[in-house]
Structures are given as structure tokens and as C-alpha cells.
Amino acid sequence: MPIIAIQGLTMRFSGVTALNDLTLSVEPGVVGLVGANGAGKSTLIKILLGLLPPSAGTATVLGLDIARDGLRIRERVGFMPEYEALPPDISATELVVHMARMCGLPPTAARERAADTLRHVGLYEERYRPIGGYSTGMRQRVKLAQALVHDPQLVFLDEPTNGLDPAGRDEMLELIHRVGSEFGISVLVTSHLLGELERVCDHVVIIDGGRLLRSQAVEAYTEASGVLTVEVDEGRDLLGHRLYDQGVAVRPEGRFLLIDIAGESTYDQVRDGVAELGLRLIRMEQRRHRIEEVFAAEPAAAAPPSPVGPGGPAPGAPAPGGPAPGGQGGPVPGTPGQPGQPGQPVQPPSQGAPR
Amino acid sequence: MSTSTIHDIGYRHYDGKRLGRGYVLRSLYVHNLRAAFGLGRPARAKVMPFLLAAIMLLPAAGSVAAFGISKEPDTLIRYSSYAPTLSVIIAIFVATQAPVLASRELRFHVVPLYFSRPVGHLDFVLAKVGAMTTALFALIGVPVTVLYAGGLVTKMPDSSEQLLRYLGAMAGCVVFAFVLGAIGMVVSAFTPRRGFGVAAVIAVFMLSTTVVTIVQGIAETQTNFTLQGWAGLFAPFNLVDIVQVRLLGAQSSSVGIAPGIQGGIVALALCAAIVAGSVAVLYRRYRKAGLS
Numbered sequence: 001m002p003i004i005a006i007q008g009l010t011m012r013f014s015g016v017t018a019l020n021d022l023t024l025s026v027e028p029g030v031v032g033l034v035g036a037n038g039a040g041k042s043t044l045i046k047i048l049l050g051l052l053p054p055s056a057g058t059a060t061v062l063g064l065d066i067a068r069d070g071l072r073i074r075e076r077v078g079f080m081p082e083y084e085a086l087p088p089d090i091s092a093t094e095l096v097v098h099m100a101r102m103c104g105l106p107p108t109a110a111r112e113r114a115a116d117t118l119r120h121v122g123l124y125e126e127r128y129r130p131i132g133g134y135s136t137g138m139r140q141r142v143k144l145a146q147a148l149v150h151d152p153q154l155v156f157l158d159e160p161t162n163g164l165d166p167a168g169r170d171e172m173l174e175l176i177h178r179v180g181s182e183f184g185i186s187v188l189v190t191s192h193l194l195g196e197l198e199r200v201c202d203h204v205v206i207i208d209g210g211r212l213l214r215s216q217a218v219e220a221y222t223e224a225s226g227v228l229t230v231e232v233d234e235g236r237d238l239l240g241h242r243l244y245d246q247g248v249a250v251r252p253e254g255r256f257l258l259i260d261i262a263g264e265s266t267y268d269q270v271r272d273g274v275a276e277l278g279l280r281l282i283r284m285e286q287r288r289h290r291i292e293e294v295f296a297a298e299p300a301a302a303a304p305p306s307p308v309g310p311g312g313p314a315p316g317a318p319a320p321g322g323p324a325p326g327g328q329g330g331p332v333p334g335t336p337g338q339p340g341q342p343g344q345p346v347q348p349p350s351q352g353a354p355r
Numbered sequence: 356m357s358t359s360t361i362h363d364i365g366y367r368h369y370d371g372k373r374l375g376r377g378y379v380l381r382s383l384y385v386h387n388l389r390a391a392f393g394l395g396r397p398a399r400a401k402v403m404p405f406l407l408a409a410i411m412l413l414p415a416a417g418s419v420a421a422f423g424i425s426k427e428p429d430t431l432i433r434y435s436s437y438a439p440t441l442s443v444i445i446a447i448f449v450a451t452q453a454p455v456l457a458s459r460e461l462r463f464h465v466v467p468l469y470f471s472r473p474v475g476h477l478d479f480v481l482a483k484v485g486a487m488t489t490a491l492f493a494l495i496g497v498p499v500t501v502l503y504a505g506g507l508v509t510k511m512p513d514s515s516e517q518l519l520r521y522l523g524a525m526a527g528c529v530v531f532a533f534v535l536g537a538i539g540m541v542v543s544a545f546t547p548r549r550g551f552g553v554a555a556v557i558a559v560f561m562l563s564t565t566v567v568t569i570v571q572g573i574a575e576t577q578t579n580f581t582l583q584g585w586a587g588l589f590a591p592f593n594l595v596d597i598v599q600v601r602l603l604g605a606q607s608s609s610v611g612i613a614p615g616i617q618g619g620i621v622a623l624a625l626c627a628a629i630v631a632g633s634v635a636v637l638y639r640r641y642r643k644a645g646l647s
Contacts, residue, residue: 049471051646071473075373079471085464089396101382102472104373113369120366130397146468151369183366 032197088132419505
């Protein structure tokens with residue numbers, strides 16, 4: 001049974017369409033929800049909590065209808081908000097115990113669960129001190145603890161890595177992974193960073209401007225492509241020219257050569273070329289797709305192409321030929337005001353971009 | 356950090372009891388009542404409420420002692436005038452503690468944590484208003500009870516009449532607690548920064564009292580005693596005093612008291628409207644905050 005099933009969900013605020021005819025279904029596990037800031041992620045969570053009635057469409061969470069069973073949904077799920085949500089003058093223990101009681105846990109159980117949960121998120125002696133003195137990383141842990149204290153079946157984590165440094169980010173992602181695998185709690189985690197979600201999620205949903213861009217398992221995004229990456233110590237161009245002369249589709253990218261795989265013989269040609277030129281081969285691997293590529297490939301099909309003036313790209317459009325799709329932690333391409341990112345390309349990417 | 360003494364026994368699921376709405380409402384009420392007196396918070400949060408509670412007790416204790424020595428019935432403060440006499444202290448208590456209950460969780464965005472749980476919006480407001488009212492009732496009611504108990508111990512005459520007056524005054528305390536608490540909560544819910552909240556609540560109480568007193572003074576010089584009485588409806592302490600005098604048989608402690616039994620009924624209706632209106636306003640305020 002899907003934990004979340006959404007049918008034609010639309011949410012309009014005065015003048016703004018936050019969600020536009022969204023239909024998707026999500027199986028248990030760790031699910032990532034990706035979109036640029038303002039893509040409608042937080043709005044979707046509020047609708048799924050039954051707090052905000054949608055303009056149109058229906059949804060069920062854990063098999064419960066959001067319009068009729070909001071209260072029963074909220075008994076069974078946890079929610080970690082995106083922004084600061086902690087009173088500074090009480091201790092983490094006091095807050096988490098109180099929040100456990102707000103879910104109906106009897107006093108003794110609330111205290112036990114609060115102590116357990118705070119330990120699981122990695123807060124020890126400091127949990128008795130007022131929250132005002134905590135670091136951002138500790139606050140994020142308290143927020144996570146209050147979402148888990150009543151042992152929900154599903155947690156909504158809204159931007160849990162916001163404001164954390166790289167080390168804190170890794171720890172938080174590790175925690176989220178544990179919540180999904182070890183605790184057996186389904187997770188819906190939002191982020192505007194694709195690389196992060198790629199690491200912890202089983203399934204990634206991408207929304208953009210309130211529309212569904214793609215919803216599929218992480219493996220499906222990162223399946224092997226028909227491109228071979230070859231790195232040699234020196235003489236990249238030498239090898240490139242040689243292979244080109246042999247009729248291999250080859251192009252340079254950074255320190256690498258990208259070679260379209262025509263068949264088993266392609267590997268042999270590379271091997272022979274390297275051996276005969278006396279080069280040192282560092283790497284030869286089949287390239288995998290990255291989730292980011294969805295943004296490079298999809299908009300042309302999903303959205304009508306933006307009109308391009310004869311003088312060049314439309315104002316504000318990202319310049320083609322920017323850096324290659326970013327690695328982990330790169331912001332979502334397509335975010336307005338991110339020049340240089342290969343966002344919604346106004347011209348079809350010719351060379352340099354994968355596929 | 357050394358974790359040598361901490362044994363990770365893994366995550367355990369909770370399959371115990373989950374209690375219903377009544378328990379959640381009660382927990383919320385107790386939590387807010389504790390917050391009103393700074394319990395479960397650092398020591399400096401306790402200073403103001405307990406200092407003010409102590410100041411509230413002083414005149415009662417002094418009055419009982421004076422009566423014990425002099426045996427002069429006039430030295431025992433009238434139960435029903437205790438709150439109007441100490442209106443400044445009560446106003447300061449409302450001003451410092453209503454923001455703790457009403458605006459602290461708004462300011463730090465804690466409200467969404469409640470409404471993502473099985474906590475109803477109305478329950479949330481009722482628990483807060485209930486806790487503030489209880490705290491104020493304790494603040495005013497305890498010294499009045501000290502007066503009454505002190506009078507009994509020191510052999511105040513007419514004990515049956517004293518009991519009636521005491522019960523009437525306690526009913527008055529309940530009305531005071533509701534009206535003052537409701538006003539304080541609404542004002543501070545719209546001034547999220549604590550300092551402004553304190554100032555705003557004080558301003559509402561002091562300005563209304565001052566303006567009403569001026570109007571009453573002008574009315575008195577023009578010998579328009581009807582206007583003088585009805586003007587009292589617009590200052591919180593005077594308003595409740597009208598209820599006390601006209602419906603609970605107390606002696607007046609204010610400059611102007613609206614005339615007749617209908618004056619009392621109007622005043623009581625106004626009190627009820629203030630409380631109901633503030634619950635409605637707070638409901639909308641927190642509902643909105645729960646979505647932000």
C-alpha cells in the first residue's frame with residue numbers, strides 16, 4: 001500500500017499557483033522531495049498533514065483521507081519544520097517530553113520515549129540545558145527528536161540539512177538514513193539539494209513550479225548510460241585524435257574523454273590505443289546518469305520552450321555552456337538567479353552536456 | 356564525548372497507550388499554568404511572578420495583623436476591594452506573564468509543532484486562556500482567602516455575613532481573572548516581541564483607566580452621575596467592580612458605578628463578550644500561525 005497517494009492536487013493562493021495538478025504515489029521507505037525554493041514543497045507537506053485544504057484534488061496519507069481524517073493522520077505522522085521552531089528558555093528534554101504528551105503518550109512513557117529519542121539523535125548531557133545555548137546542529141537534532149518521539153509511521157522532514165556545515169550535513173543525512181532503515185519509519189524528506197537526497201533516498205520526487213517533473217527510484221535516475229569515461233595521465237588529445245581517426249565518437253570534457261559505446265570493440269580500441277601510445281591509463285568507467293540531468297533533459301518536453309530573441313538568450317536565462325552539472329550538493333538547476341547553472345536550457349545543449 | 360557507559364540498545368517502537376483529547380488538553384493546560392509562574396524554566400523566569408505574588412500577599416497579611424491587634428473592623432480590607440486596590444500589581448502581573456503564555460510560542464514558531472499533532476486549535480486556545488485565568492485567580496484569590504481566614508482566626512464579628520461577602524468576592528475574583536487574562540492574552544498575541552507585549556498590556560490597562568477617570572471627573576463636575584457610572588464600563592477594573600457591586604452585593608471601590616441591576620447585567624454581558632471575543636481572536640491568530 002502506498003504511504004502517500006496524491007490525485008490531481010492543486011493549490012492556488014491569491015495569484016500564485018503553488019501546486020498544479022500533482023498526481024503521484026509513494027511507497028514506504030525514504031522518499032526525497034526535491035524542488036527549488038518556492039516549488040511548493042512545504043505547501044505540499046501542510047496539505048498532507050491535513051492542515052491546509054487544497055483547492056482541488058485529493059490525497060491519502062497512510063491510507064487516510066486528508067480532508068476527513070486529518071486528526072488521525074497527525075496522530076500517526078511526525079513533522080520537522082524547516083525554520084527554527086524551538087523555545088530558547090526550556091531544555092530539550094522538557095520540550096520533547098511535552099511534545100510526546102501532546103501526542104497522547106502518558107507521562108511515564110513520554111519521559112522514557114523522550115530520553116530514548118534524544119539519545120538516538122545524538123543528544124546526551126546537554127539535553128538538560130536550555131535550548132537557547134545550542135548550536136544549529138543540536139537544534140536540528142532536537143527538531144528531529146520531537147518529530148520522532150511518539151513513534152510515528154511516517155515523518156515529514158522539511159529541509160533538515162538547512163544551515164548545517166558539511167560535517168553536520170553528513171551526520172544529519174546519516175541519521176535520516178537510520179530513521180528509514182533501522183527505525184523502520186518511512187520518511188518524506190525535502191531539500192533543494194539533489195546530491196544529498198541521492199545519498200539517502202530510495203525514491204526521489206522532483207517538483208518544479210508546482211508541477212511533477214519526475215517520480216522514480218533513485219537507481220532509475222543513476223542507471224548506466226552508454227558513455228565511457230576515460231582518464232589518462234598525459235596525452236589526452238593524442239588518444240582522442242587516434243580514436244577519432246578510428247571512427248569512434250569521442251569528445252573531451254575536462255581531463256576526461258567521453259566516448260560513446262558502440263559495442264564491446266570500443267573497450268578494445270581504447271585499450272589498444274592507450275597501449276600503443278604508451279599512456280598511463282588512470283580510469284575507464286561506464287558513466288552513470290545523475291539526477292541533475294533530469295533538469296537538463298526534461299523541461300524541453302514538459303514545458304513549452306521559452307521564446308528566444310534573435311539577439312541571443314532571453315534576459316536572465318542562464319548562459320549555455322556553463323559548468324557541467326554540479327556534483328553532490330550543487331543547487332537545483334533551474335533555480336532563478338543561479339547564473340551559470342545549466343538550468344532550463346533555452347537552446348538544446350549540443351556538445352559538452354551528457355546525452 | 357565518551358560513550359563508554361552508554362549502551363546503544365537500538366530503536367524500540369512504542370506500542371503502549373495513546374491517550375485522547377482530554378489528556379492532551381489537560382497536559383497543555385498544566386504546561387501553560389506552570390509557564391505562567393516560570394516553573395520548568397530558568398530561575399530568572401520565576402522572579403517576577405513570585406515577587407508579584409508576594410507583594411499581593413503583603414497588604415492582606417498586614418491588614419490581618421492590624422485587625423488582630425486593634426480589633427477595629429475597618430482595618431480589615433474589604434474582600435471585594437482587594438483587587439481594585441492592588442490593580443497596579445495585578446496589571447503588572449498580566450503584562451509580564453500574558454506574553455509568556457500568548458506570544459512566546461508565536462515568536463519562536465513553536466505553534467506549528469502543536470498543530471502537526473492531534474491538538475485542536477480551539478483546545479489550544481482554551482488551555483492557554485484557562486491557564487492564564489487560573490494563574491490570575493490564584494494571584495487575587497489567595498490573599499482574599501488569607502484575609503477571610505485571618506478574620507476568622509482573630510474573631511471577626513458576624514461570621515455568617517463575612518462568609519457571604521467572602522464568597523461574593525471570590526466570584527468577583529473569577530470575573531477579574533477571566534476579563535484581565537483575556538485582555539492581556541489578546542494584546543500580547545499581537546505584539547510578539549516580549550518587551551513590546553509588556554508595554555502594550557500595561558498601556559491598555561493604564562490608558563483605559565486614566566481616560567475613564569478623566570471622563571468620570573468631568574461628568575462629576577457637571578453632576579452627570581449617570582454618565583459617570585456608565586463610563587466605568589470602559590476600564591477593566593471598573594467594569595468588573597460594577598458586576599461586583601450590582602450583582603454580588605459588594606460595596607463600591609470605584610469612582611463610578613453604572614446604576615441599577617441592569618447596569619450590572621450590562622457589565623456582566625460585556626465581560627462575557629470580552630472573554631468570548633478574545634477566544635475567537637486568539638483562535639484565528641493561532642490558526643494562522645500554525646500554517647506559517
